[in-house]
Amino acid sequence: MLAFVVRNHALAAVRKPSPRLRRGWALVRVRLAGICNTDAEILRGYHAFHGTPGHEFVGEVVDVRGAGSREKNNWLGRRVAGEINIACAALGFRRPCEFCRRRLKTHCERRKVLGIVAHDGAFAEFLALPIENLHAIPNTVTDEEAVFVEPLAAACEIVAQLRASAFRKAAVLGDGKLAQLIAMVVASAGVPVVMFGKHSEKLALARRNGSKTMLVRDNATNLKSSAMGERFPLVVEATGSPRGLAFAIALTEPRGTLVLKSTFHGTAPIESWPLVVNEITILGSRCGPFAKAIAMLRAKLLDPRHLITRTFPLSEATKAMKFAQRKSVLKVLLKP
Amino acid sequence: MLAFVVRNHALAAVRKPSPRLRRGWALVRVRLAGICNTDAEILRGYHAFHGTPGHEFVGEVVDVRGAGSREKNNWLGRRVAGEINIACAALGFRRPCEFCRRRLKTHCERRKVLGIVAHDGAFAEFLALPIENLHAIPNTVTDEEAVFVEPLAAACEIVAQLRASAFRKAAVLGDGKLAQLIAMVVASAGVPVVMFGKHSEKLALARRNGSKTMLVRDNATNLKSSAMGERFPLVVEATGSPRGLAFAIALTEPRGTLVLKSTFHGTAPIESWPLVVNEITILGSRCGPFAKAIAMLRAKLLDPRHLITRTFPLSEATKAMKFAQRKSVLKVLLKP
Numbered sequence: 001m002l003a004f005v006v007r008n009h010a011l012a013a014v015r016k017p018s019p020r021l022r023r024g025w026a027l028v029r030v031r032l033a034g035i036c037n038t039d040a041e042i043l044r045g046y047h048a049f050h051g052t053p054g055h056e057f058v059g060e061v062v063d064v065r066g067a068g069s070r071e072k073n074n075w076l077g078r079r080v081a082g083e084i085n086i087a088c089a090a091l092g093f094r095r096p097c098e099f100c101r102r103r104l105k106t107h108c109e110r111r112k113v114l115g116i117v118a119h120d121g122a123f124a125e126f127l128a129l130p131i132e133n134l135h136a137i138p139n140t141v142t143d144e145e146a147v148f149v150e151p152l153a154a155a156c157e158i159v160a161q162l163r164a165s166a167f168r169k170a171a172v173l174g175d176g177k178l179a180q181l182i183a184m185v186v187a188s189a190g191v192p193v194v195m196f197g198k199h200s201e202k203l204a205l206a207r208r209n210g211s212k213t214m215l216v217r218d219n220a221t222n223l224k225s226s227a228m229g230e231r232f233p234l235v236v237e238a239t240g241s242p243r244g245l246a247f248a249i250a251l252t253e254p255r256g257t258l259v260l261k262s263t264f265h266g267t268a269p270i271e272s273w274p275l276v277v278n279e280i281t282i283l284g285s286r287c288g289p290f291a292k293a294i295a296m297l298r299a300k301l302l303d304p305r306h307l308i309t310r311t312f313p314l315s316e317a318t319k320a321m322k323f324a325q326r327k328s329v330l331k332v333l334l335k336p
Numbered sequence: 337m338l339a340f341v342v343r344n345h346a347l348a349a350v351r352k353p354s355p356r357l358r359r360g361w362a363l364v365r366v367r368l369a370g371i372c373n374t375d376a377e378i379l380r381g382y383h384a385f386h387g388t389p390g391h392e393f394v395g396e397v398v399d400v401r402g403a404g405s406r407e408k409n410n411w412l413g414r415r416v417a418g419e420i421n422i423a424c425a426a427l428g429f430r431r432p433c434e435f436c437r438r439r440l441k442t443h444c445e446r447r448k449v450l451g452i453v454a455h456d457g458a459f460a461e462f463l464a465l466p467i468e469n470l471h472a473i474p475n476t477v478t479d480e481e482a483v484f485v486e487p488l489a490a491a492c493e494i495v496a497q498l499r500a501s502a503f504r505k506a507a508v509l510g511d512g513k514l515a516q517l518i519a520m521v522v523a524s525a526g527v528p529v530v531m532f533g534k535h536s537e538k539l540a541l542a543r544r545n546g547s548k549t550m551l552v553r554d555n556a557t558n559l560k561s562s563a564m565g566e567r568f569p570l571v572v573e574a575t576g577s578p579r580g581l582a583f584a585i586a587l588t589e590p591r592g593t594l595v596l597k598s599t600f601h602g603t604a605p606i607e608s609w610p611l612v613v614n615e616i617t618i619l620g621s622r623c624g625p626f627a628k629a630i631a632m633l634r635a636k637l638l639d640p641r642h643l644i645t646r647t648f649p650l651s652e653a654t655k656a657m658k659f660a661q662r663k664s665v666l667k668v669l670l671k672p
Binding site for chain 2: 099107237265266268276278279280
């Protein structure tokens with residue numbers, strides 16, 4: 001099959017055999033894959049990952065190994081999205097780690113992660129995942145919607161971790177694709193959203209989706225002005241930059257909650273005493289509930305297709321990856 | 337009266353009139369005052385405070401203004417501790433700020449803070465506080481215990497903010513006086529505590545109070561070794577240094593909770609992505625419930641007097657303040 005791998009900080013095309021299946025695993029033919037900022041991080045060398053990236057996809061189950069015939073029938077031919085963390089049981093360990101025992105499989109100590117940690121991902125014609133990771137996509141949800149299930153689930157994690165609807169307003173920092181999904185999800189919980197971003201076109205999109213917006217020219221200036229200005233009981237940091245954190249802290253009101261979504265690698269200088277004096281809660285937030293994301297798409301509570309800037313054929317993945325890193329670009333898809 | 341004020345980064349003795357009382361306020365004769373790390377911060381110039389520091393005290397009510405005779409009788413002659421945040425109503429504002437309306441008086445937007453923000457504190461013969469800030473000290477609690485009510489309440493805030501007893505173990509970072517109180521409070525909730533500190537004598541004290549301890553030589557080395565070692569579901573950062581935060585993050589297990597107690601001013605470089613990947617919750621935690629602290633002392637659940645290194649007469653406050661900043665010293669008291 002055609003697949004792409006990380007080589008010299010870029011994607012390189014290779015030919016290799018389709019993945020072999022363990023018992024309880026499924027072979028998935030990728031229909032669409034999405035490019036995420038984490039993929040750019042991987043190209044920069046983080047996670048020391050040299051396989052096939054790609055963790056956002058919608059695909060079709062074409063083979064299943066070691067399942068009963070009823071389960072096999074249930075999955076073969078189904079369109080699916082897939083959870084990306086592969087935990088103890090699916091990896092063949094008989095004794096689960098502490099976190100699997102506590103049903104925190106996304107924090108499994110031995111986990112492999114689709115397209116991120118030690119397991120080949122979706123920038124290929126086929127991928128393999130444990131059946132337990134799969135979620136069927138309803139017929140009324142298109143491929144272009146379903147490819148957003150993984151990042152949309154990550155956005156939904158915020159609502160899952162706290163009673164978001166209890167907040168009277170929220171600030172979302174960042175105007176990229178994850179920030180846009182977060183703004184949609186928070187707004188769908190009935191919370192008015194103000195998005196702070198640096199790109200006027202992206203902010204215009206957020207306004208069309210119902211958010212207020214604020215153009216940020218420079219974090220330092222804004223830090224000062226925000227000290228005098230509006231603060232928020234709920235702030236979501238999704239700038240994709242380590243420098244967003246200080247601004248996010250300054251925007252959070254006393255006893256407020258700050259949700260961190262950026263996984264950008266790098267350090268930023270932080271003063272911790274305002275967290276203490278204002279008794280702010282910071283919540284790190286990563287992967288989220290796929291079922292919830294699929295239910296939102298099925299109910300047409302939001303439409304992530306506005307975020308698609310362009311779809312490339314898989315064969316042009318190298319070019320697509322470069323295109324995805326331009327400032328004005330939101331979601332870029334690959335179609336095998 | 338004799339009082340001390342901040343002058344040239346040190347305490348200077350002055351003679352000044354006793355504080356004048358607003359309606360609903362009490363005049364308190366200070367019996368004992370405690371020196372806190374925040375006082376050292378104030379001498380360094382933080383909070384731009386130039387009045388009389390001191391926010392830990394036990395005293396006796398000697399005058400009350402604008403209260404009914406029954407309430408007056410109730411307070412006159414009583415030994416008291418006092419909450420340090422003075423909010424809208426006590427400052428004479430008819431319309432409460434947003435935080436007072438929400439009963440978050442410790443976050444009042446107009447607040448003055450005893451010995452810290454715009455209101456003279458306890459390094460003096462007398463201080464003034466609103467009656468609503470006072471808590472009576474039971475006869476069975478000595479002055480040497482009662483002077484710890486304020487920092488003990490701050491330690492109790494951790495237990496108030498989260499169900500601490502649900503955690504199977506906890507790490508306390510720091511071995512200073514606040515860290516020692518925190519270790520006692522967390523242990524009294526039935527949670528085994530490991531204290532990480534740099535001073536073997538102070539750690540020995542913590543062991544006598546029932547904690548396990550770990551001598552930390554250097555944060556950077558420990559960061560590396562902790563990556564291989566034990567992690568904790570509950571970590572309390574009370575090192576009093578901005579550099580404690582990175583070590584605290586590394587010690588916190590996935591989905592764990594990190595409570596920040598240090599209000600040291602200064603920045604430290606932080607990588608935020610481990611907070612996201614491990615979905616860590618950070619809780620800023622400041623002032624706490626006085627009633628709970630007094631109840632613990634009355635029930636003899638812990639004895640903070642072990643922490644007293646030395647008591648100076650108030651007239652020697654300048655010397656006492658310097659003494660308090662020596663590495664081996666824990667709590668220093670002033671007796672007017």
